[in-house]
Amino acid sequence: MQLNLIITGVGGQGNVLASQVLGHAAVHKGLFVTIGETFGLSQRGGPVLSHIRLSDTALPGPIIPPNAAHMVVGLEPLEPVRILQEFGNEDTVFIVNSRPIHPLNVIAGDAKYPDDRWLKNTLECFGKKLYWLDATELAISLGGAIMLNMIMLGALSEMDGFPISKSDIKDVIRTIFPESKLEMNHKALDLGSKLVQNA
């Protein structure tokens, strides 16, 4: 088994924490795991990209080879499109939050953010399956946009062939989140998995 997963988004969306949770879960399961992170000026509006690589035979390198991503989680809808040419392929499964985060050049009118339909079509057309989720709204209803990453992990855990289950994730967050935050995060995971079951 080797699985290449990309989690992509922008600074502040909880990308690094989500990858760490998966990484710890993988270690608990005895899997080989490598997570390559790129987060240059992420806190200042830049993209954050995690390559999460799981294997049961050998330790993978930190960068996914060309067009070899099995699954892509987009915390923001433009970012998965950005990595499509380099890492996507006809069999890639995309789990994408529909809510855009407009960069400054879009707000200022210097660049045009592609519309929803184009983003959806692009990912549908160049992959095997797209789960297009209104996850930010759900996160806000749960208590804040910061819950987004757990909703997306819940969705990811339902994917065929993904070796980490929702209960594996719950076991990890029990060790890193304070007691008071557990219920909310568990709820986010459960809602995330329901989102894709219904999709």
Add this chain to the structure above:
Amino acid sequence: MKKIFQKNGNINLLLQGNEAIARGALEGDVSFCSGYPGNPSSEIIETLADAASHLPIYTEWSINEKVAVEAAAAASFAGLRSIVCMKQCGLNVASDFLVNLTLSGTKGGMVLVTCDDPSGISSTNEEDARVFADLADTPLLEPSTPQEALEMTKWAFDLSEKINNIVLLRSVSHLSHTRSVVRIGELPENEKKARFDTRNPFHTFPVIAKHNIRHEKLKTAETIFESSSWNPYQGPEEPELLIMACGSAWCYVLEAVEIAGLTGRIGILKLGTTWPLPKKIVRETLRKCDRILFAEEVDPFIETAIKAYAADLGEEAGGKTFMGKASGHIPSTGELNPSIFLNLFEILFGLDLINKTYREKVGEHLDGVIFPREFGFCPGCPHRGSYYAIKQALAWDNRDGFISGDIGCYTMGIWPTGFNQVKSVHAMGSGLGIASGYGKLAQFGFDQPVVTVCGDSTFYHAGLPGLINAKFNKSDILLLVLDNSATAMTGFQPHPGTGSTATGEDTEPVDLEALLRSLNIGVDVADPYETEASAQKIYALLQKKGPRVLIMKRKCALVQGKQGGFPYQMSVNHDVCLGESCGCGRYCTRIFRCPGLIWDKENMKATIDQVVCVGCGMCADICPRGAIEKTGKRN
């Protein structure tokens, strides 16, 4: 206590490369840890600072990298093991001490970690700090994985004590910021006592003799390298291609060879000890094959050394074809990845390895649609206010003035959220040095006003000498210290002005204003949020001569956010905002460019993104119609 600090070994943990280096130092019985923050190195000292509350070690953020190495050297001279960590630019700062330290030698094991940043993902440059190993005659280790980073760091202390000299360990972004499963070892428990043996001084004299000793030490290191396990060869006895690889590049090579199905045709020599070259191993491996490819990041460091060694070998290594950065087979700049090697194998072995049809189709579809995300200041960032005020003042002054910039978040003044006012950026503190030069150009007809900006952390690091130079030489310099009470860019590490140390201990903060006043130069303070008043102060200062300082004092917005947030609820009064017909050309969103201000496409007017806006209130002063309103925040 976190698991990374536990005494027992033999468990698997998920560790970041930098955490693995920190654990390696602890397993290597380190006592003294120092460094200066800078991505991708910062987490090593952060981890060791955290460790200092559980284990008997000392950790500090030093004022700059040179002082960090000097402080760590003291521990070594007194017989303790020490580690000092920095990014590639930091080693430039430390190098003056380093090239002398390697003449005097060290006592307690001493390791210097440099984290290089191929592609300059979070740096002002792309630089290969390995050249300092050659320059200063220090052994150099290059781990490829977090596991190896841990083991090599630990091993480096022993090596350092065997040769009585400092050892360099080089990481890169994609090792420092890679997490993987790491098997940790046990922490030692040795009683330690620091003592300087006054019979054995540490200095560089007599220089030639010490230089010879330094070369002997390097030879000893070479022998140790040759019998170490850090340089394994894998592949057939007579490969069609031999790849010599180090660091993260080795991971990419290994994977590309497997994907291409070339494991039976390509041999890989993994070099973990890259300076001095383990010549015996290189020589034996060179015999296997006449086609050699070098895989390493940033400069052709092992490539150049091995080619030079092959020349020494004469006929024995004659007729070899060397491929790498010099021949153009490997890009001479930028981070490497598996794709680069797969593309090369396609050419060298006539294979079809990349899904070109897919890539072309996607490329055509995305052409012209995808754009990079613009970097910019956070909502509520005081730097936006400072640059707005400077821009205003320079416009009033009307002599084509500009800003000499420096290193920190405010480097982004070269881009639109700083109104493109910053016209030069180089190294820590350089903005002041350059400005002190402009300040002496009047006799050559130079009549443009120059403002130099410097953050508080950068000012302590390397800014002070430039300012004193200006005072000494009576240079016309206007310095704006952008004092946000934080080392914000690298993750809020404490510095001399913040009032706490790396380990969170209270310490009396340096009084920046008093320090500047002691130079007997004009010092004033302004609030970046008061853009109009600040602009007037800056304008008035521009009309004066000699060294002048204005402290733009306001805490980093992220710090303010954590400390209880901002006082205002912002809104745009759509009865007052005229939208496109105003004539301002969407001044607030297009020019002021705070991410909290957005354009309401339905009403064609400006509006506030209440999720993003923090309520700093700055934008209320910039709308020509006064349509942006601030009211007290509802609780």
